Amino acid sequence: MLARVGEILATGTLTEESASWYRRLDYDRLYRSGLSLGQVPHSIELWQAFARQAAKGGPVAICRDMRGRTVAVAALIGDWLERADGPESDGELLRVQSAMADLAAYAQFVAFANKVEPRDPAWLTPLGSVA
DSSP: OHHHHHHHHHHSOOOHHHHHHHHHBOHHHHHHHHHHTTOSOSOHHHHHHHHHHHHHHHHHHHHHHHHHHHHHHHHHHHHHHHTTTSTTHHHHHHHHHHHHHHHHHHHHHHHHHTTSOTTOGGGBOOTTSOO
């Protein structure tokens, strides 16, 4: 389904105004807001990865990144299932659990950021300031 969403999004183009909005969005303030509301997990590194994707390519980049992360988790699960009876399965299961937790956190970031009205100037970093 994420692949299909990505295909649909890729058929359109971001206007320069929209692309600029995604680049200038105050991702740090958005993250702090999400934390204070209890709507995003504490994971600054993962948030920064999300913010880089969003600033680079808006919804298409976010969708592709989310799909890539989902495929990676599915591959880890597949590898673990193939070796579930082996001596290293416990260690592999920890990797799967960690990857799934990261994916769930990333999904929360996506859901929270989707609540922001596109091109809302209230969330922009002022021109000339350091992001």
